[in-house]
Amino acid sequence: MKTNKLNEQAEGDDMTSAETAGGSGPDKAAPLLEVRDLQVEFKVRDNVTKAVNGVSYSVDAGETLAVLGESGSGKSVTAQAIMGILDSPPGRISGGEIYFQGQEILSMPENERRRLRGAKMAMIFQDALSSLNPVLSVGFQLGEMFRAHRGMSRKDAKAKAIELMDRVRIPAAKQRVGDYPHEFSGGMRQRIMIAMALALEPDLIIADEPTTALDVTVQAQVMDLLAELQREYNMGLILITHDLGVVADVADKIAVMYAGRIVETAPVHEIYKRPAHPYTEGLLASIPRLDQKGQELYAIKGLPPNLQNIPSGCAFNPRCARAEDVCRTDIPVLSQVTERDGTELVGRGSACHFWKETIHG
Amino acid sequence: MTELVTGKEGPAAAGPTAEQQGAEPTVVRVSQWSDIRARFFANKLAVLGLFILVVLVIVAVFAPLLAPFDPLKQDLANTLQAPGGDHLLGTDSLGRDQLSRLIYGSRIAMIVGMASILVACTIGIVLGALAGYFGRLIDSVIMRVADVFFAFPLLIGAIVVILLMGRGVLPVVLSLGIFSWATFARLLRSQILSVREMDYVHAARALGASQFRTIRRHILPNSLTAVLVYATSNVGIAIVAEASLSYLGVGVPPEVAEWGNMIAAGRDFMGVKDFMWMYPSLAIVVTALGFVLLGNGLRDALDPKLR
Amino acid sequence: MADIEKKPVDATPNVTEVAKTEASTETAAVNAIEEPAAQGEPIIQVRNLVKHFPLTQGILFKKQVGAVKAVDGISFDLYAGETLGIVGESGCGKSTVAKLLMLLEQATAGEIFYKGQDITKLSGRALKAVRRNIQMVFQDPYTSLNPRMTVGDIIGEPFDIHPEVAPKGDRRRRVQELLDVVGLNPEYINRYPHQFSGGQRQRIGIARGLALNPEIIICDEPVSALDVSVQAQVINLMEKLQDEFNLSYLFIAHDLSIVRHISDRVGVMYLGKMAEIGTDAQIYEHPTHPYTQALLSAVPVPDPEAREGRERIILSGDVPSPANPPSGCRFRTRCWKAQDKCATEVPLLAVPERFKASKTPAAHESACHFAEEKDVVHAAS
Structure with a gap:
């Protein structure tokens, strides 16, 4: 598909050059994870909800990609498709490929796929309490990873569980290994989730709003821990969030999603100063600042789109101040963003017909 | 959205509806009926359930017209006849027409099933509401x-009551009602406890709404639905229990x-004259199924979030 | 009105004395309540407010085995026409404060003065008159509207309860006007809540709150359930309505950036106590309580460059249980400044001694034995 090709370009020099260089075997040249033109829909009776409409992104080992979007943007559904935990039915992957360490995984048989989960890629969810089994001790649940995947004995698995709890800095791990999930605080439970994701030292971690349910001071602790462990294990991290602040703290690059498409990609430092898509621009202008008392907030008008009836052309056009006729008819592709003089901005792409006007004013 | 406006509630009824609602303690607001009806009839299984029950009600009401014979009239010359001929479903060991007995049997089933659930529902709603609203000691006592x-166990309890009261329709209704109200009370109580904490109830109190108004407008309409649905599904279970009592010889007179009773009469001829117990059994299963389907259909139709 | 004495936080208020309002005093009370408050005067004064939720055990006869000290002696003023923000993490008691002010929960002790009158002991007509003037906007737009009522009935319900506000024939027009005021199509009057998005539902909740033309609106996390792009719309609407209807807001939220944006003054709560209170600039630019400093420094800022130079204070551990709070200063278990004094002496909410004489912005009320100023939201230069 067209969007796909352009997106690859927009992903930046590092990736394209790696691919063209080739030669040294697919595992090394290819990114850790590459999603190509993914499409997911949900069908309930006769209603088709188009949740993901051609998403492409990639993550390298040791890199953090932030996928930013509001509810219904398709950010979590994409992650579920990567993990292979999409509810289907009603969900269905209707197109695209996902390459993990150079291997296409959507066409893999389910039992091979299952072996990837946990061992090679793991996920951290927003709600740790409902992600943990309430009737099993955390030590047992952590140890289960080793018993199931590594065939360890109960005793060894328990020792490993304590080691993991230490790693994620749960105080008095030895004494608490037999405790049940409800006996831990929210922040501690999220650490246990992280420990569980890390157990088999996967190459990729997907964290879906990992700190949204936590208090600010605890959020900072957990985010720091996650970033530190990622560096230590050189994992790829996909951080799914709606919080532009969290993104600024930890991400290397960012993909902004709207109505199931990526509307803008950029290295994280650049997007805040010079957004190249009116949606990103609007989002940034609509958050109040902590360090200064602002004037009236800019508010993006209208409502997030109904995914059963996505506006024609650019999905953002009914809410966009820059929209013109072309925006109502043609779907904009993610195209390379350049400086005024035509110099390519590495890793930057925008799916807006008027990205030049947006970024250069 | 137009179907909302076409409901019985006039467009200028923002005020008066409150009074309408007060006069009519039903679970669902009038203006929502068309909406609910549309959702109910879109559900094929629910419609099937409703169809079964409508047929049963017609059969029960018009039993004297539909039954080819007197269900009590014995004909000792024609006992244990196989289905076919004059007796479409055969005759029992006393020569009574099985079809006619089946048709008349629907009357007992419907009356006992619905009346016993009505008894259980009434006790359960009153006690459940008291426990849910007032909490503390009343709650503890009622719930214990x-x-x-x-x-x-439902049947054991019912047998004890019937032994004390004697056999008959009324004792069966009362005993089944007395031993199944507890679930209704628990269900309503838990519904009230959760609805009571909803912000719209807080909002009404914050506006200065009286306790009576809060209960009538906000708490009851949102907590009774579940009880109504459960009651509908449970009529089928009550019918099974009622038949079981008769089968055990403690229900209505033989x-x-x-x-x-018909199944009990066929018990001695199992493997020989299977038609004797098979048709009444089938009738029980189909009736119970009808109520369960209706109950499920109501649940889906009444839940405004399922759209 | 402003002269109600602030008692020290630890004074034990008398709970047994429940005044029985007689008819004449009730009328006087109603009259006082209906008098509009002057701009800049305190319209609500909270004094030593306490709410303990008993923890009980036992099957039939419950016996109390402890209490969750959700709110444990807080005092503050809300001035007419201002927005007072209350921030704090979960379990700090800020939502309980909202419920207490709405008289949805009964205070264990303490007073809430509305125009000089203690409303915690009101009943009957006087209580109803107070309710007209203090309204609330709730956090969750999905549970704050009765799913079985139309929008018209939801927004019209205040008029059913207070028929004197709008004559019957006028109500539909009033409801449509309110829909228009909050930016919804007046033709939506016959729709049900589930036909609206979260942001639209929040607007319906705001319209219901406005119906009786109240003076005060208590907002309990009014935008935290909404998408970022919709949050700004609702915040702007609330600011517009405040100017238009001369409302006073008590704005409770955990998002420090939003609170700063909308508030004139801000109070920071921790474990049922007020840690620090002052104008928005005093709290955000010159915080003196270590908890406020840690809280502000932990907020992720959507600006990587501003983030680089900022000092971050990462607190260790979690918030202790409000059923068993630490002795002395509640924050001492997580505080890097804590000393022996903090375990034995409860710090009072007052302007710290060392700043009293000075006219610096640090001279605002802070409940810390070792209060000192520290800017954590700006990059160190």
Whole structure:
């Protein structure tokens, strides 16, 4: 598909050059994870909800990609498709490929796929309490990873569980290994989730709003821990969030999603100063600042789109101040963003017909 | 959205509806009916359930017209006849027409099933509401009593009551009602406890709404739905229980045309004259199924979030 | 009105004395309540407010085995026409404060003065008159509207309860006007809540709150359930309505950036106590309580460059249980400044001694024995 090709370009020099260089075997040249033109829909009776409409992104080992979007943007559904935990039915992957360490995984048989989960890629969810089994001790649940995947004995698995709890800095791990999930605080439970994701030292971690349910001071602790462990294990991290602040703290690059498409990609430092898509621009202008008392907030008008009836052309056009006729008819592709003089901005792409006007004013 | 406006509630009824609602303690608001009806009839299984029950009600009401014979009339010359001929479903060991007994049996089934659930529902709603609203000691006492009733197996409890009262329709209705109210009370109580904490109830109190108004407008309409749905599904279970009592010989007197009695009468001829117990059994299963389907359909139709 | 004495936080208020309002005093009370408050005067004064939720055990006869000290002696003023923000993490008691002010929960002790009158002991007509003037906007737009009522009935319900506000024939027009005021199509009057998005539902909740033309609106996390792009719309609407209807807001939220944006003054709560209170600039630019400093420094800022130079204070551990709070200063278990004094002496909410004489912005009320100023939201230069 067209969007796909352009997106690859927009992903930046590092990736394209790696691919063209080739030669040294697919595992090394290819990114850790590459999603190509993914499409997911949900069908309930006769209603088709188009949740993901051609998403492409990639993550390298040791890199953090932030996928930013509001509810219904398709950010979590994409992650579920990567993990292979999409509810289907009603969900269905209707197109695209996902390459993990150079291997296409959507066409893999389910039992091979299952072996990837946990061992090679793991996920951290927003709600740790409902992600943990309430009737099993955390030590047992952590140890289960080793018993199931590594065939360890109960005793060894328990020792490993304590080691993991230490790693994620749960105080008095030895004494608490037999405790049940409800006996831990929210922040501690999220650490246990992280420990569980890390157990088999996967190459990729997907964290879906990992700190949204936590208090600010605890959020900072957990985010720091996650970033530190990622560096230590050189994992790829996909951080799914709606919080532009969290993104600024930890991400290397960012993909902004709207109505199931990526509307803008950029290295994280650049997007805040010079957004190249009116949606990103609007989002940034609509958050109040902590360090200064602002004037009236800019508010993006209208409502997030109904995914059963996505506006024609650019999905953002009914809410966009820059929209013109072309925006109502043609779907904009993610195209390379350049400086005024035509110099390519590495890793930057925008799916807006008027990205030049947006970024250069 | 137009179907909302076409409801019985006039467009200028923002005020008066409150009074309408007060006069009509039903679970659902009038203006929502068309909406609910549309959702109900879109559900094929629910419509099937409704169809079964409508047919059954017609059969029960017009039993004297539909039944080819007197269900009590014995014909000792024609006992244990196989289905076919004059007797479409055969005759029993006393020569009574099986079809006619089946048709008349629907009357007992429907009356006992619905009346016993009505009894259970009434006790359960009153006690459940008291426990849910007032909490504390009243709640503790009612719920502990409910636990005792809950612990009693339905049939054993019912047999004890019938032994004390004697056999007949009324004792069966009362005994089944007395031993199944506890679930209704528990259900309503838990619904009230959760609805009571909803912000719209807080909002009404913050506006200065009286306790009565809060209960009538906000708490009851949102907590009774579940009870109504459960009650509908449970009529089928009550019918099964009623037939079981008769089968065990403690329900309605044995000569009465009743499905449990008919199965009991066929018990001695199992493997020989299977038609004797098979048709009444089938009738019980189909009736219970009808109520369960109707209950499920109501649940889906009444939940405004399922759209 | 402003002269109600602030008692020290630890004074034990008398709970047994429940005044029985007689008819004449009730009328006087109603009259006082209906008098509009002057701009800049305190319209609500909270004094030593306490709410303990008993923890009980037992099957039939419950016996109390402890209490969750959700709110444990807080005092503050809300001035007419201002927005007072209350921030704090979960379990700090800020939502309980909202419920207490709405008289949805009964205070264990303490007073809430509305125009000089203690409303915690009101009942009957006087209580109803107070309710007209203090309204609330709730956090969750999905549970704050009765799913079985139309929008018209939801927004019209205040008029059913207070028929004197709008004559019957006028109500539909009033409801449509309110829909228009909050930016919804007046033709939506016959729709049900589930036909609206979260942001639209929040607007319906705001319209209901406005119906009786109240003076005060208590907002309990009014935008935290909404998408970022919709949050700004609702915040702007609330600011517009405040100017238009001369409302006073008590704005409770955990998002420090939003609170700063909308508030004139801000109070920071921790474990049922007020840690620090002052104008928005005093709290955000010159915080003196270590908890406020840690809280502000932990907020992720959507600006990587501003983030680089900022000092971050990462607190260790979690918030202790409000059923068993630490002795002395509640924050001492997580505080890097804590000393022996903090375990034995409860710090009072007052302007710290060392700043009293000075006219610096640090001279605002802070409940810390070792209060000192520290800017954590700006990059160190």
